[in-house]
Amino acid sequence: MSDLSLFIVAAILIPAVGAAFIASSGSKPNVREAYTLVTAALLFVVVFLLVPSVMQGARPSTEGFDILPGLTVQFVIEPLGMIFAMIASTLWIVNSIYSVGYMRGNNEKNQTVFYTCFAIAIASTMGIAFAGNLLTLFLFYEVLTLSTYPLVTHKGNDDAKAGGRMYLGILLTTSVVFLLPAVIGTYFVAGTGDFTIGGIIPKDESPFVIAALSVLFIYGIGKAAVMPVHRWLPAAMVAPTPVSALLHAVAVVKAGVFSVVKIIVYVFGLDMFSGSGSTGWVVYAAGFTVLVASIIALGQDNLKRRLAYSTVSQLSYVVLAAAMATPLAIIGAAMHITAHAFGKITLFFAAGSIYTAAHKTEISQLNGIGKRMPFTMAAFTIGALSMIGVPPTAGFLGKWYILSAAMEIKDWFVLFVIFVSTLLNTGYFVPIIYRAFFKAEDVPPSHDHGEAPWPVVLALSLTALGTLSLFLFPEVPLTLAKALVGQVL
Amino acid sequence: MLIDQFPAIVVAVPLVAAALCAIVRNETACWLISLVVAFLCFVGSATMLGQVQEYGVPLSYKMGGWAPPAGIELRVDLLSGYLLVLVSLIATAVLIYGRHSVRAEIKESVRGWYYAMYLLCMCGLLGIVITGDAFNAFVFMEISSLSMYTLIALGKDRRALAASYQYLIMGTIGATMYVIGVGLLFTITGTLNLIDMAERLAPLLDTPAAIAGMAFVVVGLSLKIALFPLHLWLPNAYAFAPSAVTAFLAATATKVSIYLLMRYLYTVFGFSFAIEQTPILEVVMVLSLAAIFAGSFSAIFQENIKRMLAYSSVAQIGYITLGIALANAPGLTGSLVHIFNHAVMKGALFMLVGGIALQIGTVRLSDMAGVGKVMPLTMFGFVLGSFSMLGVPGTVGFVSKWYLAIGALENGWWWVVALLMLSSLLVLVYMGRVIEVAFFRERPEGAPPLKEAPKSMIMTAWVFILACIYLGFDTSFTVGVAQQAVDVLMGGAQ
Amino acid sequence: MEGLNELAFVLGGVNHWITVFLIMAGLYIIVSRSNMIKKLVGLSIFQTSVYLLYVSPGKIIGGTAPIISTDFAVYSNPLPHVLILTAIVVGVATLALGLALVVRINEAYGSIEEDEVYGDGDWN
Incomplete structure (x- = not known):
């Protein structure tokens, strides 16, 4: 076992052990938050220590642990997993700072359970990022679903219960009914589940089996929210905002699209996926989701719900790119995962900030709020621009690569989808910004408020800055994304 | 060597100890005797299994010095050793667990008798597994059944009596059917030794008597197994028996009959005959799938948690028999692994529910509102147990399901895989109901204060819960032994 | 000759015919009677069929008890x-336990009619 493999184990164990410490801190808020921040910082350090060697082409791995003969739990770091782990560990620190402000500002109860489950969710996210085979991926995928359920139902009222039911119902149903058979089927036809460059499914497998597996995988990974299995995401918005921000804009949903990309690259193989006619449907399913989710988002007045539908649409961008299965498109997918993570967490942070300071949840109440909360709304604007794909924000990069890939293979459907959806994105974000900055307050708020607590503002400023700087300095994720498809910078 | 005597010892010692308990009748003394005996049986069984694994030769013990096939043979091979370990392990654990709940649920005057019956039941179950003689298996079956009826009837509720009576009628019909089948086979083969019978039956398999014998044996055992639709006795028996009895019963009784069914289908009648010449496996498969869905659906509508878990057992038995019906190595492995896994997880769940029954006095769902907050250890264990039932990876449930699915794929039955997966959703619904009530509803106003169940109960249950997770990762024991046992079963047919 | 063969089939298997009759009679009583004691009677009859099934093929007409002696072949x-x-011992034990249960049921419910015992309670 090399030193690097120790780091892998550490990356998974640190949040898990942190969860135990947090759980044992009982009702001492300072201790609890200190544990959370220390754990997040440690994880960040460990993950970033791994980056240089992965960028140099190393693929650190742990020794396999056989559950059953031929069925192994193993961790291997490849570029995409590295990107995902970097995003999750970076944003966890920011999110923890934010959580402190938000949870205290709103006097939420049961905070120990909240922070504990959060840390477990991060541990399983790391497990997903570093999974070396399908079984390991599936294992942590399920743990992530189950550990986030208490977070979604945190409020404990009827709404939360209904939301939690929908959340667990859809995610577990899809994973058990579609994903598990897909995993078993893959092991059955390929004899292995190890992620291998070029794919593991035999090239001479019948088109029917390939089509069946692609259906099972795409809809089985419910976390990627391809319609019609997207309903859990808006339902999960009953959770406190830090949960929506990190989990339902970053960790959970990205775990979904990350798995999709990983399976297309390492299980099917790009050649098989782009070459065989039996998987062509994925592009259309994803394109459909992009457009329809955007149209639904237009009609939402609740800010978090509008953001949720925007997430559904943006996730399908990644699926769309991955389904084109050209090297350029895969780079686009990886970049979009990164860009969207930073942009969307900023938007959710802003929504939570507005809720904490002004107790407002609906877009129609936001007239003139930009004057009272300039930092929040400035960050919101940056996030929104990134969603639309306007430079100088990170969102531009992802879209650029996806667009180039579509041009390269002259896929008019994809071009059409991107064009229309960009218009729709503009259509549902710009009015919010306009209201906030250019309309006067129609009714004075019930209490005179300014910005949210300082940790909240600090956090959203940081992620907004991140969104901008990713545009200027995209080297690290871009190098990794290129390494993913075998290109050297 | 002493180990040569072990097969007789694990059956004889509980029998004698049961008589001893009946004489002593002091509660503590009886409990100690039972615990020591059960633990010794466990050690003995584990030693024998180890021995068999090491040398690859079954242990054979000639009862009274009479050589088989005339004399009764006690025989420990990998399969029976595996079951012996399971039964004696659960018996020991339930004894540690059950002290408090026995005190709470059973009248003081009969507690000594309770332990006598418990030992007798264990003796019978071990006997069924260890004997190599068809008629002897019937005798042990009746020893275990009669003591079990008594144990069930000890339940606090008067409905326990009615449930016990119901079980007595059904169980006796089952056992009698079995013995009729054995009689027919005996008439044409002139032997009762299972191995000998298999050899002599081979040329006679297509005679009407052999087929009728097989039918009687299978139907009789199916009654004991509670294979759908012959499961009607099971929910009431599990629901109204004392909690400790339920935990023991659910984890062992049906499993032992399944063992016997496997022996008959694969060893006595032979793998090829059972598959090719009779529709028996198709019938078992359809019934298993029906059991899985009917059991799970019924579980969804139960108000009584013990009854809900009982219906879930009907469904889980369906998984086990499904593996038998798949009739290939992964399927059978799944079936054998699930025998162990289900015993562990359902044992744990019944133990936890027993703790709840002890503290709040009922097991109705509506009385469990808010229990999660006052009994967090119990309910958290329940949540983990549910994950295992659901087949979340990293738990034992996943391992069983994996093998069953691979077995179905090997036969090319995609639709069975689909049904298997769908059925786990039903588990989600019925276990989820309990978890929601326990965690998301408030305790009613003025409800008496609650605390966790006694330590001995929680700890035993948690050992099993942790085993659910441990055995989900380290499958070298369950899958290892099961695969070797499958070789014995399938190999014995060729 | 046809008729003789059939006669031989019927008479030769007379022990089995009786066995079958006992099985069916026993099962019928179990299913059709609501009185718990009568059910147990049916169960006993059902079990009795087994005795006949086993013992009758073992008896050879003209055969003796197995005594090792040159006089008997x-x-x-x-x-x-x-x-x-x-099996008889088992049957007696089952019957005894069944009757004991019925006594207890009678004490607890005041009836041994199945309809009344199972019919009244909420079984959930």
């Missing part, structure tokens, strides 16, 4: 008799 098989002794 034809024995009846003693094994079924031994088995059935055990």
Whole structure:
């Protein structure tokens, strides 16, 4: 076992052990938050220590642990997993700072359970990022679903219960009914589940089996929210905002699209996926989701719900790119995962900030709020621009690569989808910004408020800055994304 | 060597100890005797299994010095050793667990008798597994059944009596059917030794008597197994028996009959005959799938948690028999692994529910509102147990399901895989109901204060819960032994 | 000759016919009677069929008990008799336990009619 493999184990164990410490801190808020921040910082350090060697082409791995003969739990770091782990560990620190402000500002109860489950969710996210085979991926995928359920139902009222039911119902149903058979089927036809460059499914497998597996995988990974299995995401918005921000804009949903990309690259193989006619449907399913989710988002007045539908649409961008299965498109997918993570967490942070300071949840109440909360709304604007794909924000990069890939293979459907959806994105974000900055307050708020607590503002400023700087300095994720498809910078 | 005597010892010692308990009748003394005996049986069984694994030769013990096939043979091979370990392990654990709940649920005057019956039941179950003689298996079956009826009837509720009576009628019909089948086979083969019978039956398999014998044996055992639709006795028996009895019963009784069914289908009648010449496996498969869905659906509508878990057992038995019906190595492995896994997880769940029954006095769902907050250890264990039932990876449930699915794929039955997966959703619904009530509803106003169940109960249950997770990762024991046992079963047919 | 063969089939299997009759009669009583004691009677009859099934093929007409002696060449098989002794004991024990349960049910419910015992309670 090399030193690097120790780091892998550490990356998974640190949040898990942190969860135990947090759980044992009982009702001492300072201790609890200190544990959370220390754990997040440690994880960040460990993950970033791994980056240089992965960028140099190393693929650190742990020794396999056989559950059953031929069925192994193993961790291997490849570029995409590295990107995902970097995003999750970076944003966890920011999110923890934010959580402190938000949870205290709103006097939420049961905070120990909240922070504990959060840390477990991060541990399983790391497990997903570093999974070396399908079984390991599936294992942590399920743990992530189950550990986030208490977070979604945190409020404990009827709404939360209904939301939690929908959340667990859809995610577990899809994973058990579609994903598990897909995993078993893959092991059955390929004899292995190890992620291998070029794919593991035999090239001479019948088109029917390939089509069946692609259906099972795409809809089985419910976390990627391809319609019609997207309903859990808006339902999960009953959770406190830090949960929506990190989990339902970053960790959970990205775990979904990350798995999709990983399976297309390492299980099917790009050649098989782009070459065989039996998987062509994925592009259309994803394109459909992009457009329809955007149209639904237009009609939402609740800010978090509008953001949720925007997430559904943006996730399908990644699926769309991955389904084109050209090297350029895969780079686009990886970049979009990164860009969207930073942009969307900023938007959710802003929504939570507005809720904490002004107790407002609906877009129609936001007239003139930009004057009272300039930092929040400035960050919101940056996030929104990134969603639309306007430079100088990170969102531009992802879209650029996806667009180039579509041009390269002259896929008019994809071009059409991107064009229309960009218009729709503009259509549902710009009015919010306009209201906030250019309309006067129609009714004075019930209490005179300014910005949210300082940790909240600090956090959203940081992620907004991140969104901008990713545009200027995209080297690290871009190098990794290129390494993913075998290109050297 | 002493180990040569072990097969007789694990059956004889509980029998004698049961008589001893009946004489002593002091509660503590009886409990100690039972615990020591059960633990010794466990050690003995584990030693024998180890021995068999090491040398690859079954242990054979000639009862009274009479050589088989005339004399009764006690025989420990990998399969029976595996079951012996399971039964004696659960018996020991339930004894540690059950002290408090026995005190709470059973009248003081009969507690000594309770332990006598418990030992007798264990003796019978071990006997069924260890004997190599068809008629002897019937005798042990009746020893275990009669003591079990008594144990069930000890339940606090008067409905326990009615449930016990119901079980007595059904169980006796089952056992009698079995013995009729054995009689027919005996008439044409002139032997009762299972191995000998298999050899002599081979040329006679297509005679009407052999087929009728097989039918009687299978139907009789199916009654004991509670294979759908012959499961009607099971929910009431599990629901109204004392909690400790339920935990023991659910984890062992049906499993032992399944063992016997496997022996008959694969060893006595032979793998090829059972598959090719009779529709028996198709019938078992359809019934298993029906059991899985009917059991799970019924579980969804139960108000009584013990009854809900009982219906879930009907469904889980369906998984086990499904593996038998798949009739290939992964399927059978799944079936054998699930025998162990289900015993562990359902044992744990019944133990936890027993703790709840002890503290709040009922097991109705509506009385469990808010229990999660006052009994967090119990309910958290329940949540983990549910994950295992659901087949979340990293738990034992996943391992069983994996093998069953691979077995179905090997036969090319995609639709069975689909049904298997769908059925786990039903588990989600019925276990989820309990978890929601326990965690998301408030305790009613003025409800008496609650605390966790006694330590001995929680700890035993948690050992099993942790085993659910441990055995989900380290499958070298369950899958290892099961695969070797499958070789014995399938190999014995060729 | 046809008729004779059939006669031989019927008469030769007379022990089996009786066995079948006992099985069916026993099962019928169990299913059709609501009185719990009568059900137990049916159960006993059902079990009795087994005794006949085992013992009758073991008996050879003209055979003796298995005594090792040059005077006798034809024995009846003693094994079924031994088995059935055990089975009878089991049957008696089952009946005794069943009756004891019925006594307790009568104390608890004030009835031994199945409809009344199972019909009144909420079984959930």
